[in-house]
Amino acid sequence: MSSAPRSLKLLWIALAVSLVGWGVLRLRPRWTALQTAEAELAKLELAPGATGSEVQALERELAVAKGRGGQMAALPSRQLSGLAQAAGLRVDGSRVWEPLPRKGPRSAPRSLVERLRTQAPQRLLIRWSARGEFASVVRFLDGLTDQGQAAVLELSLETPSEGRGALQIEMVLAP
Amino acid sequence: MIQFHPDPISERLPEGASCSDAPPRSSSQPILSGAPSSGATPHESPLSRRSPRLVALSRDQRQSVGAVLGWDGQAWRVLASLEAVPNQSLDDDVPALVRQLESRLPAGERLPREGILLWSEVVVACVDLPRAEGLSGERLQTLLGWELDPYLAGGPELELRRDGQADVACGWSHAPGPGLLLACGLRPLARDAARAAFGRAKLRLRGLYPLLGCAPAELPPGQGPREVLELGLGSVATSRVEAGRVVRTRTTRCAPGREAATALGLISGEVETLIAGPVAPALRASLVGEPWTELPAPADLPVGLLGAARHALELPGGGRLAAVPPAPKRSFKLPAPLAWTLLAGLLATALVGGVEQQLGALLGQTRADLRLARERSDAGQRAGRLRGQLASLRAAQALQREVAGRRVGLPLLLRDLAAATPPELELRSLREVPDGLVLAGVSLDEPAVSRFVAALEPRLRLRGLIAAQPSVSPARDEPYYAFTLRFARGGRGGL
Numbered sequence: 001m002s003s004a005p006r007s008l009k010l011l012w013i014a015l016a017v018s019l020v021g022w023g024v025l026r027l028r029p030r031w032t033a034l035q036t037a038e039a040e041l042a043k044l045e046l047a048p049g050a051t052g053s054e055v056q057a058l059e060r061e062l063a064v065a066k067g068r069g070g071q072m073a074a075l076p077s078r079q080l081s082g083l084a085q086a087a088g089l090r091v092d093g094s095r096v097w098e099p100l101p102r103k104g105p106r107s108a109p110r111s112l113v114e115r116l117r118t119q120a121p122q123r124l125l126i127r128w129s130a131r132g133e134f135a136s137v138v139r140f141l142d143g144l145t146d147q148g149q150a151a152v153l154e155l156s157l158e159t160p161s162e163g164r165g166a167l168q169i170e171m172v173l174a175p
Numbered sequence: 176m177i178q179f180h181p182d183p184i185s186e187r188l189p190e191g192a193s194c195s196d197a198p199p200r201s202s203s204q205p206i207l208s209g210a211p212s213s214g215a216t217p218h219e220s221p222l223s224r225r226s227p228r229l230v231a232l233s234r235d236q237r238q239s240v241g242a243v244l245g246w247d248g249q250a251w252r253v254l255a256s257l258e259a260v261p262n263q264s265l266d267d268d269v270p271a272l273v274r275q276l277e278s279r280l281p282a283g284e285r286l287p288r289e290g291i292l293l294w295s296e297v298v299v300a301c302v303d304l305p306r307a308e309g310l311s312g313e314r315l316q317t318l319l320g321w322e323l324d325p326y327l328a329g330g331p332e333l334e335l336r337r338d339g340q341a342d343v344a345c346g347w348s349h350a351p352g353p354g355l356l357l358a359c360g361l362r363p364l365a366r367d368a369a370r371a372a373f374g375r376a377k378l379r380l381r382g383l384y385p386l387l388g389c390a391p392a393e394l395p396p397g398q399g400p401r402e403v404l405e406l407g408l409g410s411v412a413t414s415r416v417e418a419g420r421v422v423r424t425r426t427t428r429c430a431p432g433r434e435a436a437t438a439l440g441l442i443s444g445e446v447e448t449l450i451a452g453p454v455a456p457a458l459r460a461s462l463v464g465e466p467w468t469e470l471p472a473p474a475d476l477p478v479g480l481l482g483a484a485r486h487a488l489e490l491p492g493g494g495r496l497a498a499v500p501p502a503p504k505r506s507f508k509l510p511a512p513l514a515w516t517l518l519a520g521l522l523a524t525a526l527v528g529g530v531e532q533q534l535g536a537l538l539g540q541t542r543a544d545l546r547l548a549r550e551r552s553d554a555g556q557r558a559g560r561l562r563g564q565l566a567s568l569r570a571a572q573a574l575q576r577e578v579a580g581r582r583v584g585l586p587l588l589l590r591d592l593a594a595a596t597p598p599e600l601e602l603r604s605l606r607e608v609p610d611g612l613v614l615a616g617v618s619l620d621e622p623a624v625s626r627f628v629a630a631l632e633p634r635l636r637l638r639g640l641i642a643a644q645p646s647v648s649p650a651r652d653e654p655y656y657a658f659t660l661r662f663a664r665g666g667r668g669g670l
Binding site for chain 2: 008011012015019022023026027030031033034037038040041044045047048049050051052054055058059061062065066068110111112114115116119120134137138141142144145148150151152153154155156157158159174
């Protein structure tokens with residue numbers, strides 16, 4: 001083999017090596033970056049998006065909603081007891097309400113107490129056991145209405161088993 | 176070896192001139208001005224360093240003449256000159272001549288680096304080449320080679336080259352104007368030998384000129400037709416100059432010593448005839464009464480030598496002549512495999528470059544899209560959080576409203592119960608369950624229960640409680656009917 005074809009072959013090899021090197025050094029990082037960017041872009045396109053104006057509208061809406069509702073102010077327990085006493089109820093027991101483990105299916109409706117407990121866990125809920133006349137209960141409830149703060153969330157009235165005497169009253173209050 | 180003449184030309188006197196007629200010549204004496212008709216102008220000042228200089232050699236079978244010439248802007252200065260009998264070998268003669276010339280240079284002068292050679296091997300002719308201006312140099316070289324080849328001596332160089340072209344090194348005049356083209360040529364081997372000989376003398380050969388035929392460059396300006404005669408050993412050359420161009424040149428061979436008679440026969444008298452100096456006394460005597468003038472050659476240097484130097488230094492008038500360049504013009508031709516390789520490399524480079532550029536543009540666009548998508552996603556996440564807060568707030572507010580509604584509705588419910596309860600029915604239990612209200616009691620008869628339900632149902636419906644079918648059964652150990660009544664939450668409103 002003469003030197004010229006050998007030089008030419010070397011030139012071809014150098015050309016090929018240069019091209020491969022160029023591809024490795026220049027093209028591959030760009031290609032990798034492009035693939036990564038496209039994958040991330042595809043993922044982001046699937047994610048829920050919003051425009052700036054939508055965010056601003058939501059912020060305005062939230063500010064309006066916050067301004068609309070006030071916090072439920074708690075009625076002092078002494079005042080609540082006084083109200084019951086004035087209505088003619090005799091409170092036998094008072095304890096903090098604790099949720100009972102749910103026995104029914106998960107789809108069963110939740111009581112107002114449970115929902116309030118979930119929504120405002122900081123709010124104290126009280127369970128009262130009391131005795132009194134039906135009229136006393138109505139008066140007590142009227143008193144709460146007039147007072148405008150506390151409310152009875154659950155009420156249960158039971159006639160004593162002997163059939164006479166005051167009603168057994170169980171109630172859950174949000175003071 | 177060269178046999179040098181005992182005294183240089185510049186120190187010899189023309190024959191027929193007495194010692195008193197010959198002015199003393201210094202080695203830097205001007206011998207011919209740029210306008211030759213004005214004659215030589217004496218100069219005593221040394222030649223400027225910037226003035227162009229040249230070593231001019233002429234050679235034929237009889238003698239070699241060498242001179243170191245300088246042009247001071249107005250006239251020639253002969254810095255050194257000599258005459259010698261040539262040897263067979265040009266390779267030895269040229270370095271010896273140059274060494275001798277260098278030794279004769281005035282103090283402070285250095286030998287020029289370039290030189291020219293007027294050689295009997297170079298032939299000159301006027302060639303009829305129509306539209307020569309439009310031809311490429313290579314094509315012109317080919318055509319002139321064919322035209323000049325018959326005038327050149329035979330030998331191994333006579334064979335054609337493999338590509339069919341005549342093996343002749345050519346040069347031609349670049350003087351503008353119509354008419355025949357003055358061209359000269361010699362065998363490439365002779366040209367290469369001359370270049371090698373100059374190289375041995377450490378000179379760069381600038382051009383090769385015919386021994387006879389270079390005197391027309393020294394003609395003073397003029398538009399009329401003129402003929403210049405130059406006498407050499409066994410030959411007389413006539414050159415016709417019209418409008419600044421050499422339009423005809425002819426070399427007439429004759430027996431040595433018959434040059435004067437031959438020249439006499441060539442003088443026609445139709446046009447002005449000039450005889451290039453130095454004119455031999457015998458010829459001068461023979462031409463008495465003939466219409467001729469002398470093209471003067473001070474210092475006894477052949478006028479042709481000065482004319483060739485004028486051409487080589489590109490001085491005015493030199494463009495009339497033709498000279499053979501010292502080396503062939505090499506036309507670079509890329510080998511086909513190398514060309515294909517380079518082309519492939521270029522294409523591949525362009526391809527990869529294009530891909531890189533396209534990839535870069537795509538990457539830039541994708542990154543811009545990604546930035547927008549990120550902004551949109553961030554806004555979406557923020558909007559989601561805001562929606563959650565809003566929903567939570569609304570749920571809390573709805574719950575507050577429900578509690579407030581219950582505060583008002585519960586006493587009303589109890590009053591409705593009291594109002595709807597008939598006398599024959601006793602309500603014993605009221606229990607709120609998550610999905611509604613359960614009432615239980617006893618009644619004296621079943622219709623009382625129905626009446627109770629009928630009275631209560633529309634009232635409670637307004638509060639979102641829907642009555643189910645009552646359960647009525649005789650009470651155990653009691654003369655009553657026990658009943659259970661369920662009201663399910665549904666619809667709007669409610670406690």
